[in-house]
Amino acid sequence: MEKGGQMEIWVFAEQRGGELHKVSLELLGKAKELASKGGRVTAVLPGHDVKAISRSLINHGADRVLLADDPRLGIYRIIPYSLLLGGMIQDHRPDIFLMGATAMGVELAPRVAAKVKTGLSAHCIDLSLDSQGRLLQVVPGWGGGVVATVSCPEHRPQMATVMPGAMKALPPKEREGEIFEVAVELPDENLGPEVIEITQEKPQGLPLEKAEVVVAGGWGIGSRENWQLIQELASLLGGAVGATRPPVDEGWALEGQMIGQSGKTIRPRLYIGIGISGVMHHVVGMEGSDHIIAINSDPNAEIFETADVIVVEDFKKIIPPLIREIKNRLKKQGSSD
Amino acid sequence: MKRIIVCVKPVPDPKHWGRVSMDPDTMTLRREVIPSIVNPLDKHAIEAGLSVRDSFGGEVVLLSMAPPSAQPLLREGLAMGADRAVLLSDPVFAGSDTLATSLILAAGCRYIGDFDLIFLGNMSIDGSTAQVCSQLAELLGLPNVMHVTGLSWTNEGKVIITRKIENGFSKLVGIPPLVLSVRKELNKPRYVPFTGILAAESKEIRVLSNNDLKIDPSQIGLAGSPTKMAGLEIRRFERKRERLEGSPEEIVRKLMDKIYQIGVI
Ligand SMILES: Cc1cc2nc3c(=O)[nH]c(=O)nc-3n(C[C@H](O)[C@H](O)[C@H](O)COP(=O)(O)OP(=O)(O)OC[C@H]3O[C@@H](n4cnc5c(N)ncnc54)[C@H](O)[C@@H]3O)c2cc1C
Numbered sequence A: 001m002e003k004g005g006q007m008e009i010w011v012f013a014e015q016r017g018g019e020l021h022k023v024s025l026e027l028l029g030k031a032k033e034l035a036s037k038g039g040r041v042t043a044v045l046p047g048h049d050v051k052a053i054s055r056s057l058i059n060h061g062a063d064r065v066l067l068a069d070d071p072r073l074g075i076y077r078i079i080p081y082s083l084l085l086g087g088m089i090q091d092h093r094p095d096i097f098l099m100g101a102t103a104m105g106v107e108l109a110p111r112v113a114a115k116v117k118t119g120l121s122a123h124c125i126d127l128s129l130d131s132q133g134r135l136l137q138v139v140p141g142w143g144g145g146v147v148a149t150v151s152c153p154e155h156r157p158q159m160a161t162v163m164p165g166a167m168k169a170l171p172p173k174e175r176e177g178e179i180f181e182v183a184v185e186l187p188d189e190n191l192g193p194e195v196i197e198i199t200q201e202k203p204q205g206l207p208l209e210k211a212e213v214v215v216a217g218g219w220g221i222g223s224r225e226n227w228q229l230i231q232e233l234a235s236l237l238g239g240a241v242g243a244t245r246p247p248v249d250e251g252w253a254l255e256g257q258m259i260g261q262s263g264k265t266i267r268p269r270l271y272i273g274i275g276i277s278g279v280m281h282h283v284v285g286m287e288g289s290d291h292i293i294a295i296n297s298d299p300n301a302e303i304f305e306t307a308d309v310i311v312v313e314d315f316k317k318i319i320p321p322l323i324r325e326i327k328n329r330l331k332k333q334g335s336s337d
Numbered sequence B: 001m002k003r004i005i006v007c008v009k010p011v012p013d014p015k016h017w018g019r020v021s022m023d024p025d026t027m028t029l030r031r032e033v034i035p036s037i038v039n040p041l042d043k044h045a046i047e048a049g050l051s052v053r054d055s056f057g058g059e060v061v062l063l064s065m066a067p068p069s070a071q072p073l074l075r076e077g078l079a080m081g082a083d084r085a086v087l088l089s090d091p092v093f094a095g096s097d098t099l100a101t102s103l104i105l106a107a108g109c110r111y112i113g114d115f116d117l118i119f120l121g122n123m124s125i126d127g128s129t130a131q132v133c134s135q136l137a138e139l140l141g142l143p144n145v146m147h148v149t150g151l152s153w154t155n156e157g158k159v160i161i162t163r164k165i166e167n168g169f170s171k172l173v174g175i176p177p178l179v180l181s182v183r184k185e186l187n188k189p190r191y192v193p194f195t196g197i198l199a200a201e202s203k204e205i206r207v208l209s210n211n212d213l214k215i216d217p218s219q220i221g222l223a224g225s226p227t228k229m230a231g232l233e234i235r236r237f238e239r240k241r242e243r244l245e246g247s248p249e250e251i252v253r254k255l256m257d258k259i260y261q262i263g264v265i
């Protein structure tokens, strides 16, 4: 509803077990920017006993929080969540509604959009307003080979899911904001499948071909002790360890971990190659990876030809602090999902 | 089990993606020159349907919204062991976004009728929105679960569903009818025996148009889709080769952002 030109922008505050997903704060940052020409940012927070999160939402840019507190919303389930959000949209008629492209958001947003019969764009990497104040949503397709700009000219709200990390959260500061508790009306029955268990993954000794993340080390790692850094990084990222020929020859890695012409061919979401020169023998086994990060002290290393992200540095200066950072991040995330 | 529907989408073969071009007037991709394949995850969806049928009986029906030229791809699914296929083909369906696509598929499901389960792939490789599962389920008024990596059954006919979430899994228990979209970890699509290919020749592919489905034309196709293409750009497949500069501390911070963006932590 555009009251006197005020645009109403909603952000879904995603939490599991009371832990807010970082993408929600990033979306608030973006929403605040979109609202800078006249608009209000509302965070929509469903859950149970989660009022405490409201403060953080306000400090990151929410002008108000619509809090839907109910035991039936304690654990995410698609039917009660979509009924709630669909009803709230019909009551308040926001112009824009943003959600994170997380496991939860990817499932929930389309259901809500279909309920209120509006358009939705998926996995957005950028958002902006055109001259008429309409939301332009940049979405990748065809494995990133096609980039489409999607708009939703006639239906409201304009809905989008946004990739985590694509937007920047504002630095938190003490801000004023209102918290409204909305009445939760849900049927007693037919709320769909029940969640009976949530487990954290302890991915150890994951087979290379199945891993979403592969951390591969080469001759440049230098020693068996250093090799433990490769193993630690891989396990923190929930991934598997890969290797070139020399580490296998040295006995740091097992034969089954070798990637390349005479080893395995992998296509993980993320490949990180450390201390690897990048000869074709190895590259043919990893070039199908979605994302490739290469760390090598030699600026002319061949592997950089096949990399999305290039780090020219001694790995001993990068990997130990990186491991610390990831540990910190994981500690903060806790049991957020 | 009475009936299991599996949604199958023909998609352009990634081996030939380099040949795609764009029609700037209509803002659509010219993909006629690119051969189609069955969306890879949909083979896992077919396998899921077949293995439920093998344990509990019933029939597996493939459902696709695509041009008539998709029939040979449906034969592949029939060769895997599906019992029959329904192809929804009509020029008025062209240009549908996910909501319109889901409306058409929902009409197809109702036409087929009497189903206990609908399986989909979690995501297509071309549009790759991953929006159809939830929208189809909403339009049919049924619960759905995405990211499915495991299925097992209790003696009372309930289904235990394992699904991937960030850093882990959750388990749900549900009662059919359900709409489920699957990830590749769920199963390994079966090998197609030569006898399967022969048997597929005589299986039915029923082609339906909107004369059969009778969906309000203002709700489907390009005109009925709430989303519009405001721009389209083709990027050639090249590695980004972005060098992270700065002190080791700065590089580590930038590296963290990159890893986070890729979505693995
Ligand atoms: C680059 C690009 C970007 C796009 N962005 C958007 C967008 O942001 N919003 C939007 O609404 N539309 C968008 N579209 C259009 C969208 O791709 C089409 O609506 C498409 O028909 C269905 O979506 P999908 O392929 O993304 O399906 P997904 O939801 O990714 O597919 C999941 C599963 O649904 C089933 N399925 C999907 N389509 C069919 C079908 N035709 N027949 C049978 N089963 C099927 C399959 O089992 C498939 O594995 C985009 C298209 C392109 C090319």
Ligand SMILES: Cc1cc2nc3c(=O)[nH]c(=O)nc-3n(C[C@H](O)[C@H](O)[C@H](O)COP(=O)(O)OP(=O)(O)OC[C@H]3O[C@@H](n4cnc5c(N)ncnc54)[C@H](O)[C@@H]3O)c2cc1C
Residues within 6 Å of the ligand: A217, A218, A219, A220, A221, A243, A244, A245, A246, A247, A258, A259, A260, A261, A262, A263, A264, A274, A275, A276, A277, A278, A279, A281, A282, A295, A296, A297, A298, A301, A313, A314, A315, A316
């Ligand atoms: C028939 C045949 C088949 C083969 N099949 C395979 C195969 O399947 N898989 C495979 O991997 N190999 C295979 N090989 C071996 C292959 O040719 C290469 O010898 C091997 O891949 C090189 O491994 P590397 O990159 O780890 O070592 P090197 O080429 O020695 O590279 C080490 C790299 O580490 C970097 N470095 C050194 N110190 C540091 C530091 N402190 N920080 C950061 N970077 C540092 C260096 O700059 C250098 O680029 C095969 C060979 C033959 C002949």
